[in-house]
Amino acid sequence: MELKRYQKTTLETLEQFLKELHKAGLKYAFMGITEKPYRAEAFGEVPFVCIKIPTGGGKTLVGCHAVEKVMSGALQNKLDRGIVLWFTPSEAIKTQTLKKFKDRKDPHRRVLDEAFDNSVKIFSNEEALSIRKADVADNLCIVVASLEAFRKEKSLQNKYKVYQENGALLDHFEHIEEPDFLERDSEGTVINSLANVVRLSNPLVVIDEGHKTATKLSIDFLKDLNPSFIVEYTATPRDNSNILVEIHASELKDEQMVKIPIVLESAAQWQNALTRGIEKRIELEKDAKKIKGEYIRPIALLQAQPKNKDGNTITVEHIKEFLIERKIPTEQIAIKTSEKNELEGVDLFSRSSDIRYIITVNALAEGWDCSFAYVLVSVANLGSKIAVEQIIGRIIRLPYAKKKANEDFNRSYVFASARNFNEAAEQIISGLESNGYSRSDIIGADKKDTSYELEAKKAILDTLKVPMMALDGDQLTFEDLVGSDFELSKQDYKFEFQIHYDNDGRAIIDIKNEDEWMRGKQMFLKLNYSDKNFTKNELVQWLDKKLRFPLLEKSDKVGFLDKAIDYQLKSHTLSELSVNRYVLADRLSEVINGILEEYAKERFDSLLQKKKITTEPFDAFPATITLKQAIPQEFNRNYYEKTDKLNREELEFVQRLDLDTLSNIKYWVRSREKIDPFYIQGWKRGKFYPDFVAVTKKGNIIALEWKGADRVSNEDTAYKVKIGEIWSNLGGNKLHFFLVHTGNVEEVLKEIKEL
Secondary structure (H helix, E strand, O other): OOOOHHHHHHHHHHHHHHHHHHHHOHHHHHHHHHOOOOOOOOOOOOOEEEEEOOOOOOHHHHHHHHHHHHHHOOOHHHOOOEEEEEEEOOHHHHHHHHHHHHOOOOHHHHHHHHHOOOOEEEEEOOHHHHOOHHHHHHOEEEEEEEHHHHOOOHHHHHHOHHHOOOHHHHHHHOOOOOOOOOOEOOOOOEOOOHHHHHHHHOOEEEEEOHHHHOOHHHHHHHHHOOOOEEEEEEOOOOOOOOEEEEOOHHHHHHOOOEOOOEEEEEEOOHHHHHHHHHHHHHHHHHHHOOOOOOOOOOEEEEEOOOOOOOOOOOOHHHHHHHHHHOOOOHHHEEEEOOOOEOOOOOOOOOOOOOOOEEEEOOOOOOOOOOOOEEEEEEOOOOOOOOOHHHOHHHHOEOHHHOOOOOHHHHOEEEEEEOOOHHHHHHHHHHHHHOOOOOHHHEEEHHHOOOOOOOEEEEOOOOOOOOOEEEEOOEEOOHHHHHOOOOOHHHOOOOOOOOOOEOOOOEEOOOOOOOOHHHHHHOOEOOOOHHHHOOOHHHHHHHHHHHOOOOOOOHHHHHHHHHHHHHHHOOOOOHHHHHHOHHHHHHHHHHHHHHHHHHHHHHHHHHHHHOOOEEEEOOOOOOOEEEOOOEOOOOOOOEOEOOOEOOOHHHHHHHHHHOOOOOOOEEEEEEOOOOOOOOOEOOOOOOOEOOOEEEEEOOOOEEEEEEOOHHHOOOHHHHHHHHHHHHHHHOOOOOEEEEEEOOOOHHHHHHHHOOO
């Protein structure tokens, strides 16, 4: 399954964090990427990071990819084996997750199998009560459990199976040193429990809906399981979460994942709210029949109130009677409550399904999704315990993850029973926020023609096409520079490699003393027989799989690896290389990237000298953009009506750029990394996206890169300045590049004023 852009960005950020973790340690790695302090109060030196993705953003798929990143990065010493504890917030989501993970045809399972050579075993917490020692020793064992299976007060733990003595697990505890962190009974004997098996494995912990672990009890029980790394995924992070990546709802809309904005209409009488919801669903179905190439049968979710002793609530039965009175056929109505489930075994996406109305109370709150659900009607009193916010996330997903030509099908519709619109809006906003959305994602039905608040149209008539590096009339790419004639197997395969672990898996080189996490967690490998006895061919094939370079032919890459291993065998044994294969893979990745970039640099310089590299305009900045977070400020010369959030220093700079004192500036635009069309391609793999572009009345185009004071003089900045200046020189006095920082703003603005 092709990942969406925001999902790729999430994984790239995680990967960068894991690399920095090795180099700089936990606190500096986190601060270097987020520019925020790392909060270690909960888990000390155990990495604990949060990925914020709104409901409908594919958190589980990102989580599967992240398991591979963490295991091959921070937890290399586990050699792709051991236990991953995957916590879900409820039994419903646990069942849904297990279904995905156990189906080898499911995209989630395929990601895991591909990453771990099919050596993956999936267990529920109940099934893990009989997990074998060999399972853990030879596979990556993912144990999917609801939080409640493990989250118990110390005094109550002995009543629950995961903490109880279990003879089936005896072999895990034979011939071990019995470390202090294992739970013991009143006589001091180690308990042969699943919880202790988990502790022995020093697991990677993945938490779905991590905000549900906010209590001290949750923190304590997680810490008690002896985790090696914790990743939480949530739409609504807790106050003390270490947010490594924050994805905004508008990014999901931009990737055609969700139906926002949500159109809200309120009615004082529940019958009126229900009538309007029915009318809207019928209207949508008529229009759906005009859509070519896609089948959509709009569904309305109708939220009733729970029964009470007084009998004065609008129950499931009341709503069904109302529908039948409105001549809705009974085969179009299904009930889904904790007592009755008429959706069991029903494929709602099938053309043969008649279901158009689903009546529920709160049984759809978690673990249920159907992108055909367009309308939500809540007859519940908005102040009641069972409110619309609990199921609003169920109508968010966009069918087929593809934007529709008819804008009505890119939106969701909520009809609420409330005294007035403001009362309804506040409750809906609360529901949106609990799903990672905001008040920007809602509009009133009376303003349904209003554009989405986070969409910004062009404010300037000009079409902006910024010239980019070009080769033979096409955009220059890194692949162009490497070219089809490059052969890795003919490059220098000799490099120094230090053995990290001896043949018993003990670390034999010093790791920086101040980095306690690295020293503590990577001192020992859990080896099995095969780890020490790879054949040369097996080692080469393993390295080939781990080292992913899509632009290289497999046979060419294998030829290079073969020579590289032969060279290393002159100073190391095959067993040493086998034991150290993860460290060796990292070193080879550095070597191959270095070779590619050096070759690309030579080709770049040669093509530049021959005047083969030019600058040409290609794609235009779009007429409408979707912002992550609009800033509440209007500008005189912004290319768009609104601009995306800027940090304080960037904002101060563009405010100066926007002033009348720079009367030569026609307009400027914030150029968003990996989203907008302008970038500068040099000889390194990554594209360089300058932060801003300004256009003067004389037709000069200015690329501006803002850098914080701590990053002005690093290697990455030096490279960007170099290729920025090359781009500028190719522009024939019409292209200009400036690196801007707090120390040179006046100087840069003075130069811009003359262009």
